[in-house]
Amino acid sequence: xxxxxxxxxxxxxxxxxxxxxxxxxxxxxxxxxxxxxxxxxxxxxxxxxxxxxxxxxxxxxxxxxxxxxxxxxxxxxxxxxxxxxxxxxxxxxxxxxxxxxxxxxxxxxxxxxxxxxxxxxxxxxxxxxxxxxxxxxxxx
Numbered sequence: 001x002x003x004x005x006x007x008x009x010x011x012x013x014x015x016x017x018x019x020x021x022x023x024x025x026x027x028x029x030x031x032x033x034x035x036x037x038x039x040x041x042x043x044x045x046x047x048x049x050x051x052x053x054x055x056x057x058x059x060x061x062x063x064x065x066x067x068x069x070x071x072x073x074x075x076x077x078x079x080x081x082x083x084x085x086x087x088x089x090x091x092x093x094x095x096x097x098x099x100x101x102x103x104x105x106x107x108x109x110x111x112x113x114x115x116x117x118x119x120x121x122x123x124x125x126x127x128x129x130x131x132x133x134x135x136x137x138x139x140x
Contacts, residue, residue: 037134040101040109043126044116045083047094055120058095064119065097072112073104102134 046061047054056064062078069076077100084093101109106129113125 037102037132038106039130039132039134040104040106041128041130042099042101042109042113042116043081043083043128044097044099044120045094045122046096046120047092048121049123050121052092052094054095061095061120062097065099065116068112068115068119069099069101072108072115073101076101102132 044065046056046058055061058080062080065078066076069078079098079100081096081098082093083096084091086092106127109127113127116122116125
C-alpha cells in the first residue's frame with residue numbers, strides 16, 4: 001500500500017470512529033426540552049402452563065393482574081387481547097393481558113413479572129422495552 005493510501009485509510013478510520021461516537025452520544029442524550037423514557041410492555045397469557053386451560057375467567061384475570069400492578073407501580077394501562085399459536089400441529093388460543101408501564105425500571109418490571117408468573121402459573125411473561133418520549137400534557 002502506498003503512503004498516500006495509508007494516510008487516506010487512517011483518515012477514513014478516524015472519521016468513521018468520530019461519526020460512531022457522535023451517533024452514540026446523540027442516541028443516549030435527551031434532546032433539548034425532551035425527556036427520553038423507556039416504556040415497558042408486558043404480555044401476560046392466562047392459560048395454565050401445564051394444562052393449557054384458563055387459570056381465571058377474563059374478568060378475574062384482569063382483576064388479579066391489576067392488583068399486582070397497582071401494588072408494584074401505582075399506575076398502569078391494560079389492554080385485553082387474544083393470543084394464539086401452533087404447537088405440534090395443535091392450535092392453542094388464550095385470553096391475554098397487555099400491560100403498558102412508564103416511569104419505572106426493568107428491575108421493578110421483573111419483580112412484578114415474577115409475581116404474575118406465579119399467580120397465573122406461566123412459563124414466562126414477554127417483556128418489551130421501547131424507547132419513547134413521555135409527557136404529561138396539561139393543555140397549556
